[in-house]
Amino acid sequence: MPWNRIKVPIKSGRFLLQGDEAVADGAFCAGMRFYAGYPITPASEIITRVQDRFEESNEGVYFQGEDEIASIAACIGASWTGTKAMTATSGPGFDLMVENLGYAIFTETPMVIVDVQRAGPSTGQAARPSQGDYHQVRYATHGDYEIIVLSPWSCQELFEFGVRAFNLSERYRVPTIVLTDEAIAHLREPVEIPEEIDVFDREHDPEAPPFSFDEVDASPMPLLGDGKALLVTGSTHTEWGKRVTQDPEVHRKIVKHLIGKISNHISDIFETHEEFIEDADFVIASYGISARSGFEAMNRLRKKRIKIGFFRLKVIWPIWEKYIIQRFSNVKKVFVPEMNMGHLSSELKRILNCEIIPVTELGTNVILPEEIVKVVEENL
Amino acid sequence: MERLEVRYAGTGGQGIILLGVLTAEAVTRAGKYATQGSYYGAQVRGGITSADVVLGKEWISFPYVEKSDILVAFTSESLDYYVNSAKNGSLIIIDETTMVLQDEDELRSRYKFFKVPFTRVCYERFNSGFLLNIVAFGYILRHLKRFCSKEDAIEALKSNVPPKYIELELEAFNIGLSL
Amino acid sequence: MKTYMEWIRTEFFPTAFCPGCGHGIILRAIAKACDELELDRDNVVFVSGIGCSGWIPSPYIKADSIHTTHGRAIAFATGVKLARPDFTVIVVGGDGDLASIGGNHLIHAARRNIDITCIMADNNNYGMTGGQYSPTTPKGSKTSTSRKGLSEAPFDVAKLVKSAGASFVARYTVAHFPQLVNSIKKAISTEGFSFVQAISTCPTHFGRRNVTQDPYEFIDYLKRNSVNIKNITSSAESMGKIIIGEF
Numbered sequence: 001m002p003w004n005r006i007k008v009p010i011k012s013g014r015f016l017l018q019g020d021e022a023v024a025d026g027a028f029c030a031g032m033r034f035y036a037g038y039p040i041t042p043a044s045e046i047i048t049r050v051q052d053r054f055e056e057s058n059e060g061v062y063f064q065g066e067d068e069i070a071s072i073a074a075c076i077g078a079s080w081t082g083t084k085a086m087t088a089t090s091g092p093g094f095d096l097m098v099e100n101l102g103y104a105i106f107t108e109t110p111m112v113i114v115d116v117q118r119a120g121p122s123t124g125q126a127a128r129p130s131q132g133d134y135h136q137v138r139y140a141t142h143g144d145y146e147i148i149v150l151s152p153w154s155c156q157e158l159f160e161f162g163v164r165a166f167n168l169s170e171r172y173r174v175p176t177i178v179l180t181d182e183a184i185a186h187l188r189e190p191v192e193i194p195e196e197i198d199v200f201d202r203e204h205d206p207e208a209p210p211f212s213f214d215e216v217d218a219s220p221m222p223l224l225g226d227g228k229a230l231l232v233t234g235s236t237h238t239e240w241g242k243r244v245t246q247d248p249e250v251h252r253k254i255v256k257h258l259i260g261k262i263s264n265h266i267s268d269i270f271e272t273h274e275e276f277i278e279d280a281d282f283v284i285a286s287y288g289i290s291a292r293s294g295f296e297a298m299n300r301l302r303k304k305r306i307k308i309g310f311f312r313l314k315v316i317w318p319i320w321e322k323y324i325i326q327r328f329s330n331v332k333k334v335f336v337p338e339m340n341m342g343h344l345s346s347e348l349k350r351i352l353n354c355e356i357i358p359v360t361e362l363g364t365n366v367i368l369p370e371e372i373v374k375v376v377e378e379n380l
Numbered sequence: 381m382e383r384l385e386v387r388y389a390g391t392g393g394q395g396i397i398l399l400g401v402l403t404a405e406a407v408t409r410a411g412k413y414a415t416q417g418s419y420y421g422a423q424v425r426g427g428i429t430s431a432d433v434v435l436g437k438e439w440i441s442f443p444y445v446e447k448s449d450i451l452v453a454f455t456s457e458s459l460d461y462y463v464n465s466a467k468n469g470s471l472i473i474i475d476e477t478t479m480v481l482q483d484e485d486e487l488r489s490r491y492k493f494f495k496v497p498f499t500r501v502c503y504e505r506f507n508s509g510f511l512l513n514i515v516a517f518g519y520i521l522r523h524l525k526r527f528c529s530k531e532d533a534i535e536a537l538k539s540n541v542p543p544k545y546i547e548l549e550l551e552a553f554n555i556g557l558s559l
Numbered sequence: 560m561k562t563y564m565e566w567i568r569t570e571f572f573p574t575a576f577c578p579g580c581g582h583g584i585i586l587r588a589i590a591k592a593c594d595e596l597e598l599d600r601d602n603v604v605f606v607s608g609i610g611c612s613g614w615i616p617s618p619y620i621k622a623d624s625i626h627t628t629h630g631r632a633i634a635f636a637t638g639v640k641l642a643r644p645d646f647t648v649i650v651v652g653g654d655g656d657l658a659s660i661g662g663n664h665l666i667h668a669a670r671r672n673i674d675i676t677c678i679m680a681d682n683n684n685y686g687m688t689g690g691q692y693s694p695t696t697p698k699g700s701k702t703s704t705s706r707k708g709l710s711e712a713p714f715d716v717a718k719l720v721k722s723a724g725a726s727f728v729a730r731y732t733v734a735h736f737p738q739l740v741n742s743i744k745k746a747i748s749t750e751g752f753s754f755v756q757a758i759s760t761c762p763t764h765f766g767r768r769n770v771t772q773d774p775y776e777f778i779d780y781l782k783r784n785s786v787n788i789k790n791i792t793s794s795a796e797s798m799g800k801i802i803i804g805e806f
Contacts (some may be wrong), residue, residue: 015399016408016416034642061641066667070634073627075608077638080625085638103628168756188401188416190408224623224639227601229568231618233626233692242571242618243626289432296442369442 002171002200009057012195016295019185020088022155023114023178024049026162027086030199032112033060034078034085036071038093041126043116043208046088068093075111079104082204082223082231084166088114090182091133092123096138101175102141102190103234105258108173108218109213110202112165119364128364129182131288134343137177138317144255146262148176148269149317151287155189157314168269172261173218179316181339183366209239213253213333215260230319262318270320273312274327276302280309281332282376285348287313290337290367295370297337309378313344321351328352335359336375337367382437384447388516389462390454395513398540402517403524405536407435409552410528415443423483428458432518435526445473450523452516454498456480471523473513474544501555507544511552530557563587563594568621577615577686579766579774581733581759585680586615588736588757589651593622593742603647608661611687611761612653612680619688630661631666636675644674647747654695658716662694665716669723669805672751678743679716679754682761683769697799701768717756720804726751728806732758735783736805742805758801759785 008029012019017025021124024046025036035050037043047062054060061078065071068089075085087329089097094115104111136150148162148168161178169176205220213220222230231241236251246249262269273291275298277283284294291312298310311327311334313319327336333355336345342358349356359375361367387404390396397418404416413436419429432445447467453459454475466472472491474481477499487493498516502509514537521533534550541549569592577583593603606617609629617626627635630651637696639646650657657665657679668675684702685691692709694703695716699708721728727749729742739757746753760777771777781801788804791797 014411015409016405016414034638036638063641064636065634065637066663069631070637070664072669073542073631073634074638074641075626076627077635077640078642079638081639083642099628100631101616183417183444186418188404188414189414189440189443193563224604224625224642225602226623228623229600229621231619231626231653232624234628292442333628366444368446370446 002203004199004201005196006199007196008193010193011052012193014190014192016169016188017155017159017191018188019158019180020043020045020116020159021049021154022191023088023162023185023192026159027112028053028060029197030050030163030166031084031201031222032086032166034058034063034083035087036063036065036074036078036085037087037089037276038065038068038071040093041069042118042185043088043090043093043114045185046114062304068096070101071096072104072113076100076104076107076109079109079111080224082089084110084170086112088115088116088123090116090118090126091120094133094136098140101144104175105141105145105147107232108221108258109175110160110169110173111175112178112181113175114178114187117179120185127182128306129289129339129366130364131181131290131339131343133179134316134338134340136230137179145258146174146318147175148172148262149313150178151313151316152178152180152184153288154184155187155191158184159191159193162198163197166200170202171198171218172265172269173202173221174262181289208344210241211237211239211254213239213255213257213297216264218261225239251315265319267321269315269318270323271314273314274310276307276309277311277327280307281307282306282335282380283311283328284308284335284337284376285311285313285344286337286374287316287344290339293367293369293372294337296369297376300369300373300377306380308374314376316344319347319351324348324351328354333357333379335372335379337361337372339364339367383440384435384454384524385487386435386450386520387430387445387447387448387462388431389426389428389458391458393431394429394454396429397431399503399513399517400433402533402536402540403433403520406533407524408502409535410532412436412527413438414527415440417444428455428461430458430462434508435524439478450520452520453479454512454516460468463487473520477507484540496559502552505541505555506548506552511549514549514552515556515559518553519559521557563590566590566593566600566621572617573616576611577761577763579760579762580611580686580779581682581761582611582615582680582712584733584736585678585739585757585759586619588739588743589615589649590680591740592714592747595740596668596744596747598647598747602645602790604639604656605649605651606632606635606639607651608632608653608656610653610685611657611682612651612656615651615680616649630656631673632656632660632666633661633664633677637668637673640673640675640771648675649747650675650677652677652679653693654679654683655685655693656693658714665720666723669720669725669754672724672726674675674750675752676743676746677752677754678746679756681716681756682759684761684765686761686764687775690761690768696765700765702765717754718806720754724752725754727753729754729804730756730758730801731803732781732785732801733760734778735785738803
């Protein structure tokens, strides 16, 4: 069975961990045994932790690529041998990975990318947080596709999403991104490492074609070395990997498959954290570090007897529109704190009919709870 | 919900972040909750380094210092930078040896203000300032009693410094405790 | 049937190569080398990039193959090799693919001396996109992006890769078939990074503008214009010639 309950290969218990360490540990527990990356602030601590885990277990291979392009390419190569692979980077490095990210999407290669957001564009402020990559991680590469992006708000979730990202990636044969930010990646807080976790290992079928046109689900995956003379290609292809460079129908089928295998399982993939939504006139909706501020702001506002709820996206892509519409049906105003020009705000404006009020931070300071409280009180 | 916001501020090389980590580690070992975040590098003028530690009995929502309950400053520059984010009447501790203050009376009127000779005691015993942060760790514990014990702090120390230095570190820690 | 044909997927014939293209000869040379070495097909992985060269292993070689993004074949291959050191990993790329957009991966693979074989099918230009000049196009050549003659100097890719740390480096042309097969065999058998620069013919673009459109004349030109590295006694002899042999 692809789902297995396994004993974690590291010491369980409660430890003070930095976010970068927690996500590396989560990935290792999920079975990540190949890591490739290029040094970049604020993600560099991840390769350090991965090395620790690989060395103490005498398992796994890490590779410092000559750049981010080589790093993600090596992960894709490793993944086709059946090895769970991960890379981690920040904005400028993610920019470089984008073409091969598209390759991984198109060839349905499971792998995990951790994007530790820093302030951009360009070099920006390397050691300061931002949430400006919200749309980049979704629409980075050309063409039509779906991708899964998880957004942790704590070191605990960095551990858990390190596991979950691999599970989703293996389940749906899609590169999965853990989108975090400098604030949480460099934060230290207690993390509970459980004794056991549930792990999904891709369905390996040596007889299966490498690709699929199924409109509703992912298909089993053959591997290099199965003895079937596998054809893997980033060109439009038949199920058996034969290049088809001019037939529109084949391309249509592939794109429908890439989207359908995710969108038909959105209820399995999409996850939220909600408080007091049922009776709320107002809601603070957010994700990542800004949701920590938003949660505290909600607590303070509820103490003032304001009927405000809290809605946090743990999965930012795919976004489950129908669910959000239903949950917000009685909400009058939504306040959206985020460290960018209003990316989630624009999504919610597209999805919902109620008033959406962005609480943005374009500098690189984490939004303070009191700033949110102030905006809410001014707009009641 | 109980929440104690501690900020250590100084300059690069003083071990400010380790001081923050040790505090958070001690509190975590005591079964309580601590979040620790740092600011460093060129983003703050003049090379100011600071470590935020927020302490609670249970999960902490906002993990950074908004208004500090305790501010420990090791340079005048960092004190100037952070004093305005200290709560009125909160605790401010400074290194008496190295810091020259223009407005001490004003600080005394607004805060619970203490001057501690961290650097001097370091030099007296070790002929160097390099264990400044560990002396301060020992000193600050008296204000964190609700969150961790001396034993928790020693465990935190042991897990964060190389074994060959532990004797020296414990000595510095004890000097801080008895200041 | 020749036994090396078992390494070729004839079901995809006719190939996508232009009439007179030398890449078919390189395809045969690789198949022959694999056959003569009696490689276990199930443990051989070919990795290619984008361009005419990408078609050589994918789909025409009957073994596992990954046809990757432009210039990145070596980087993908590095991941395969690190995850499965027991695999024989062979990269086939072009001059644009490996020496221009992928140049950084090439020199770093040589520096690491990772146990990968890399075959550069060098047709002196970007054939698939209309014959633009590449990093191996000789100075003065006319291409679709150097109409009056190229003012830039080419890389000596074999020397570059050698000095970057590769274990084995050879250069032959498609007019030197037995030597080409032998060098590919040596490359695969050598531990560490090995590199074979296989000078190919592109009658459609480079040849038409600089040598000849006639495939036979082109092969003849390569023969006449090559000099073995062992036989060079003065630099004057090698002026404007293709230096072949092991470096």
